[in-house]
Amino acid sequence: MTGAGAVVETAPAKLNLTLRVVGRRADGYHELESLVAFADCGDRLSAHPSGELTLEVTGPFAAALHDAGAGNLVLRAARLLAQAAGVGRGAVLTLDKRLPVAAGLGGGSADAAATLRLLQRLWSISLPEPGLQALAAELGADVPVCLLGRPALMRGVGERLEPLPALPPTWIVLANPGVALGTPEVFRARSGPFSAAAPLWATPPRTAAELAGCLRRSANDLEPAARALRPQIDVVLSALAREAGCLLARMSGSGASCFGLFATPEEAEAAVRRLKAAQPAWWVQATPLLTGA
Ligand SMILES: C[C@](O)(CO)[C@H](O)COP(=O)(O)OP(=O)(O)OC[C@H]1O[C@@H](n2ccc(N)nc2=O)[C@H](O)[C@@H]1O
Numbered sequence: 565m566t567g568a569g570a571v572v573e574t575a576p577a578k579l580n581l582t583l584r585v586v587g588r589r590a591d592g593y594h595e596l597e598s599l600v601a602f603a604d605c606g607d608r609l610s611a612h613p614s615g616e617l618t619l620e621v622t623g624p625f626a627a628a629l630h631d632a633g634a635g636n637l638v639l640r641a642a643r644l645l646a647q648a649a650g651v652g653r654g655a656v657l658t659l660d661k662r663l664p665v666a667a668g669l670g671g672g673s674a675d676a677a678a679t680l681r682l683l684q685r686l687w688s689i690s691l692p693e694p695g696l697q698a699l700a701a702e703l704g705a706d707v708p709v710c711l712l713g714r715p716a717l718m719r720g721v722g723e724r725l726e727p728l729p730a731l732p733p734t735w736i737v738l739a740n741p742g743v744a745l746g747t748p749e750v751f752r753a754r755s756g757p758f759s760a761a762a763p764l765w766a767t768p769p770r771t772a773a774e775l776a777g778c779l780r781r782s783a784n785d786l787e788p789a790a791r792a793l794r795p796q797i798d799v800v801l802s803a804l805a806r807e808a809g810c811l812l813a814r815m816s817g818s819g820a821s822c823f824g825l826f827a828t829p830e831e832a833e834a835a836v837r838r839l840k841a842a843q844p845a846w847w848v849q850a851t852p853l854l855t856g857a
Pocket residue numbers: 580583592593594595596598668670673703704705706707720721722747748751817818
């Protein structure tokens with residue numbers, strides 16, 4: 565329930581459909597080339613007008629979020645926006661945490677981006693797009709793409725975004741084995757040569773099967789390091805790949821969440837039923853891909 569004057573935003577899960585690590589900057593951050601898209605499931609954020617800035621976290625993954633205080637990305641985004649826009653007001657914020665935490669689905673980044681959108685509405689302000697994107701980049705590498713919120717080719721450390729034409733209708737099964745994995749740990753553990761940048765496709769894919777075919781030409785370069793740190797990822801990937809109709813199984817971001825690509829909701833939902841029965845402790849969801857159409 566949201567009361568009078570409340571505004572609501574969704575914070576969709578981010579998927580790295582491909583992720584190439586193409587270099588490393590002098591400051592230690594890695595240069596990436598990643599096809600990013602979003603799933604139609606995520607956290608929910610609501611806000612009421614108030615003089616103070618407060619945050620309450622609810623939902624299935626509230627307890628997994630160790631920092632619901634000042635360090636939370638929602639409050640950091642709110643303070644940054646208020647400062648940049650010269651706003652003296654606050655908000656009573658409620659975050660319904662439905663995405664697993666430290667899971668490769670960009671939950672915190674999606675929440676930060678949703679906060680920027682939500683509070684602009686609540687405070688009746690509209691920052692110019694470049695200024696807003698700069699605030700997003702200050703909050704985290706994945707926040708700019710979450711602010712864009714549509715399929716995009718992400719380069720640099722996440723600040724160079726090329727919006728893409730709509731992707732074909734596709735169903736996603738998300739699976740997380742219930743083990744957290746921190747992004748810095750995975751980047752530290754990555755070894756081996758950097759990938760070369762590569763074109764995504766000659767012509768945009770028209771079906772889920774064609775999309776899977778294009779994605780197969782790239783990988784998630786963070787997968788080997790993440791799998792070595794959390795062997796449960798191997799179990800998730802092979803379980804997804806065995807499901808009837810699964811066109812591609814891959815890890816998202818720095819893990820440990822993985823996704824399977826399906827052409828139909830029936831196949832995706834049947835896979836979820838079987839995976840939940842076999843692995844009751846996993847978080848498993850079927851959801852459409854947000855195609856950007
Ligand atoms: C792996 C991805 O999720 C792919 O979309 C992102 O690159 C990570 O995005 P994020 O979680 O928003 O990352 P940040 O919170 O900015 O960075 C966390 C840490 O990950 C490492 N990091 C992050 C991004 C990047 N391109 N290179 C890095 O080496 C850095 O050690 C950094 O201190």
